Amino acid sequence: MKSFDVIVIGAGVIGSSVAYHLAKKGLEVALIEKGGVASGTSSRCDAVALICDKKPGIDTEIGYASIQLFKQLAKEFSVDFEFASRGSLYVCETEKELEIAKGYVSQQAKDGYDMRMVDSRELKEIEPYLADDLAGGIWTEVDSSMNPYKLCYAFVEEGKKLGLKVYDYHAVQDITLDAKGRVESVVTDQGTLKTKRIVNCAGVWSPKIAEMVGVHIPIKPRKGMVLISEKTPFKVASQKVHEFGYMLSKFEDIQFKRNVSELVEKHNVAFTIEPTDAHNFLVGGHRAFKGYDIRSEIEVIRAIAERAIRFLPVLKEINCIRAYAGVRPWVEDHLPIVSEVEEVPGFFIASGHEGDGISMSPITGRMVAQLITGEPTDFNIDKLNFSRYQNKKAVSL
Incomplete structure (x- = not known):
C-alpha cells in the first residue's frame, strides 16, 4: 500500500495549488481527482482574479496578495496560464448605486487598495461601447485575468517536478481513521493510499468527502451560467466590466x-463581461x-443577454455561440473554510471560496502548506476556521 505525507482530494484550482505548495515544502503528496484535472467547477467558471468584487477584510487581503503571487508564478511556471493585469471596471447604473460605490471605495482606499471613482465621461473614455446613460463607476488596475484550465495544469505540472503524484480518475469512496480518530487512509475505487493528513479541496463536493469522517460542512452548490460570444473584429471591452449590481446580487445582506425586469430579477442576473x-x-x-444541476437554461440565457445589452448595446449585433453552467461552493458568510478540523486530527479543509477560488488560490495553497508544516500563515485566518460552523447542521442541497 502506497503511503504519502499528505493526500489532497480535488484537482480544481484550490486543490492543485495546495498540492503544488505542499510538494514545494518537500512533502510526499498525492493529488486525487474523480475526473480529470480541472474537470469540475474550475472548467466552468470565469477567468479572473479580482479584489474589486470583495468586501473589505480578509478576503480582499488574500485576493490582493494572490494577484501579487500570480505575477511571480507567471514568470516561474513552465506552463503559460495567460496571466494579464488588465484591470477592471465596475459600472453604476444610477446615482444611488454611485453613492453606495463611493462608500465602498472609500473603505477600500483606507485599507490601501488602489481603486478610484470615475464619472460618466470617463466611463466612455475607458470603454467606448458602454451605454450613454450610466452614472459612473469604479476602476482599478489591480484586477487580473488568466486561463483557469491552464492555471490548474500549471500548478500540477510544477508539482510533478517536485514529486507530486496525481491520481486522476480515482473516485474517493471512503476515508478510514485509526483507533485514536486520526486520519489513516483514503480508499478509492482503484485502491487504498495511506496518509496521516488529508486536505479536502473538493469544492461543492466537499460535504460528501467530509461525511466520510462524520463532519458536516455547510456548503451549498450555487449555480452560475456564462455565455460565450463569437470572435469579434474589434474589442467590445478591453477589460473585465461588471455592473455594481453584481456585487449587490452576490452579497444577500446588502439591502x-x-x-430591472421581472426576468432578470427572477434569475438573479447581473451584467459582467x-x-x-x-x-x-x-x-x-x-x-x-439548484443543487448540482449544471444544465443551461433558456430563460437564464435570455436574462443574461437582456442585461448585457442594456450596458453594452453593441452586443445586439454579436452572436452567442454557446453557454455553460457551473456550481460554486457557497457558504453563508462568503468566507472560505481554511483550517484543520479539531475533532478529526489530520483532516484539513480548503473549500467554500464560492466564485473567488481563482482569486484566492495561490495564497490559499501556500497557507495550507504553512498550516501543515507548522509555519506561521501569511494572514491571520482565524475567521476562516471551520470551528465557526461546528454548531451548524448539514445544509440541504
Missing part, C-alpha cells in the same frame, strides 16, 4: 433593489441554488 485571449468574450452573470 438594495435594482430597477470578460475579454479572452481568443478574441471573444464571456458574458454573465447569474446565481441560483
Whole structure:
C-alpha cells in the first residue's frame, strides 16, 4: 500500500495549488481527482482574479496578495496560464448605486487598495461601447485575468517536478481513521493510499468527502451560467466590466433593489463581461441554488443577454455561440473554510471560496502548506476556521 505525507482530494484550482505548495515544502503528496484535472467547477467558471468584487477584510487581503503571487508564478511556471493585469471596471447604473460605490471605495482606499471613482465621461473614455446613460463607476488596475484550465495544469505540472503524484480518475469512496480518530487512509475505487493528513479541496463536493469522517460542512452548490460570444473584429471591452449590481446580487445582506425586469430579477442576473485571449468574450452573470444541476437554461440565457445589452448595446449585433453552467461552493458568510478540523486530527479543509477560488488560490495553497508544516500563515485566518460552523447542521442541497 502506497503511503504519502499528505493526500489532497480535488484537482480544481484550490486543490492543485495546495498540492503544488505542499510538494514545494518537500512533502510526499498525492493529488486525487474523480475526473480529470480541472474537470469540475474550475472548467466552468470565469477567468479572473479580482479584489474589486470583495468586501473589505480578509478576503480582499488574500485576493490582493494572490494577484501579487500570480505575477511571480507567471514568470516561474513552465506552463503559460495567460496571466494579464488588465484591470477592471465596475459600472453604476444610477446615482444611488454611485453613492453606495463611493462608500465602498472609500473603505477600500483606507485599507490601501488602489481603486478610484470615475464619472460618466470617463466611463466612455475607458470603454467606448458602454451605454450613454450610466452614472459612473469604479476602476482599478489591480484586477487580473488568466486561463483557469491552464492555471490548474500549471500548478500540477510544477508539482510533478517536485514529486507530486496525481491520481486522476480515482473516485474517493471512503476515508478510514485509526483507533485514536486520526486520519489513516483514503480508499478509492482503484485502491487504498495511506496518509496521516488529508486536505479536502473538493469544492461543492466537499460535504460528501467530509461525511466520510462524520463532519458536516455547510456548503451549498450555487449555480452560475456564462455565455460565450463569437470572435469579434474589434474589442467590445478591453477589460473585465461588471455592473455594481453584481456585487449587490452576490452579497444577500446588502439591502438594495435594482430597477430591472421581472426576468432578470427572477434569475438573479447581473451584467459582467470578460475579454479572452481568443478574441471573444464571456458574458454573465447569474446565481441560483439548484443543487448540482449544471444544465443551461433558456430563460437564464435570455436574462443574461437582456442585461448585457442594456450596458453594452453593441452586443445586439454579436452572436452567442454557446453557454455553460457551473456550481460554486457557497457558504453563508462568503468566507472560505481554511483550517484543520479539531475533532478529526489530520483532516484539513480548503473549500467554500464560492466564485473567488481563482482569486484566492495561490495564497490559499501556500497557507495550507504553512498550516501543515507548522509555519506561521501569511494572514491571520482565524475567521476562516471551520470551528465557526461546528454548531451548524448539514445544509440541504
